[in-house]
Amino acid sequence: MNKLVNIVAFDIPYPADYGGVIDIYNKIRWLHKMGINIHLHCFQYGRKEAPELNKLCKKVYYYPRRKYRNPFIGRIPYIVMTRNNEELLTNLLKNNAPILFEGLHSTFFLKHPKLKDRIKLVRTHNIEHDYYKNLELVESNYFKKYFFRTESDNLKKYEKILQHAQHTLAISPADKTYLNHKYHNATLLPAFHQNDEVHIHNGKGEFILYHGNLGVGENNFAALYLVNEVFSQIYFPVIIAGNNASKELRFACSKYPHIQLKEDWDNEQIMQAIGDAQINVLPTFQGTGIKLKLLNSLYAGRHCVVNSLMVDHTGLESACHISKNSSDMINRIKELLTKPFGDADIKNRKKILLNSFFNNEANSLILTDLFFH
Numbered sequence: 001m002n003k004l005v006n007i008v009a010f011d012i013p014y015p016a017d018y019g020g021v022i023d024i025y026n027k028i029r030w031l032h033k034m035g036i037n038i039h040l041h042c043f044q045y046g047r048k049e050a051p052e053l054n055k056l057c058k059k060v061y062y063y064p065r066r067k068y069r070n071p072f073i074g075r076i077p078y079i080v081m082t083r084n085n086e087e088l089l090t091n092l093l094k095n096n097a098p099i100l101f102e103g104l105h106s107t108f109f110l111k112h113p114k115l116k117d118r119i120k121l122v123r124t125h126n127i128e129h130d131y132y133k134n135l136e137l138v139e140s141n142y143f144k145k146y147f148f149r150t151e152s153d154n155l156k157k158y159e160k161i162l163q164h165a166q167h168t169l170a171i172s173p174a175d176k177t178y179l180n181h182k183y184h185n186a187t188l189l190p191a192f193h194q195n196d197e198v199h200i201h202n203g204k205g206e207f208i209l210y211h212g213n214l215g216v217g218e219n220n221f222a223a224l225y226l227v228n229e230v231f232s233q234i235y236f237p238v239i240i241a242g243n244n245a246s247k248e249l250r251f252a253c254s255k256y257p258h259i260q261l262k263e264d265w266d267n268e269q270i271m272q273a274i275g276d277a278q279i280n281v282l283p284t285f286q287g288t289g290i291k292l293k294l295l296n297s298l299y300a301g302r303h304c305v306v307n308s309l310m311v312d313h314t315g316l317e318s319a320c321h322i323s324k325n326s327s328d329m330i331n332r333i334k335e336l337l338t339k340p341f342g343d344a345d346i347k348n349r350k351k352i353l354l355n356s357f358f359n360n361e362a363n364s365l366i367l368t369d370l371f372f373h
Helices: 019-033 051-055 086-092 128-138 142-164 173-183 217-233 247-254 267-276 292-300 326-336 343-354 360-372
Strands: 003-009 036-044 059-064 099-102 120-124 167-170 186-188 208-211 238-241 259-262 279-282 303-307 321-323
Touching: 003 019, 003 086, 003 360, 019 036, 019 292, 019 360, 036 086, 059 086, 120 142, 128 142, 128 217, 142 173, 167 173, 167 360, 173 186, 208 217, 208 267, 217 238, 217 247, 217 326, 238 267, 247 259, 267 292, 279 292, 279 326, 292 303, 292 343, 303 326, 321 326
Parallel strands: 003 036, 003 099, 036 059, 099 120, 120 167, 167 186, 208 238, 208 279, 238 259, 279 303, 303 321
Antiparallel strands: none
């Protein structure tokens, strides 16, 4: 194909070990597979340069993310202002190729006059002001709570910059509806993920699993909820896997000998556990975007118990056991503890996923069509 695109990533998308970078990395993987040349522009903070990206990209640029002592200065959201780097603009002007900005985070130059005639797309990973408002609601630290509230307000005002993109790539049907109503330029492009095929073990597993980055307030909140309201009532081995657990979560887990907290597992170990578990339990209390851990659990895991916020309007409802509240979740888990996941279950799961939005190859074709037609 010999076509070129620029991708501006808010973080280094390798290793692909949390939601946003999983989407970016697998998007790059599929564009490369389709023969497209990629100039990848990454903002760096806390993660190392990744030589592995050179295998998929023609060129990889790294830019340090700025640091401000006072995150409350100005009206541009902190997540955007800290990704303001003139070198990025210089490098984007070295070619005339389309530009994909990953997240509102990376859009500081979206409306720059020098990029006026370029094809520009923005991937929205969430409705960011809703996401930050929800982070505020589950945060107990006063300073962080105030930061999330201020950031949410700034993001809501800043979001209108999306009108300068030809296409906004919504990650969920609900986000598409919202963005189209406001900016009239949204296309549904579901999350790219690491699963190109369904690989599920039939039979039974020996434990229940919840996984997620526990340093994220929402995931910590969900894990505490599960320990206190659900897993405490189920006497079957439970593993909670994810790094940066809070003191409250560590203490809650320590009260129950059948609950293990695994903070040191890497992505490979977590994927292994997803496949080995009898049940993957995945509630969420923030109905924004799409949770990539749900896709991993459906492509690689047996029974999946969720709440409605996790699956509403995703097309994946029939692949999950949906519970209304903690007592309902307890009952559903108990029903599934001894139920093998058989060949018919695997066949049904494959059928649901094949007909869902979450087909990497189909979504690659949507994206390349927007870039080049």
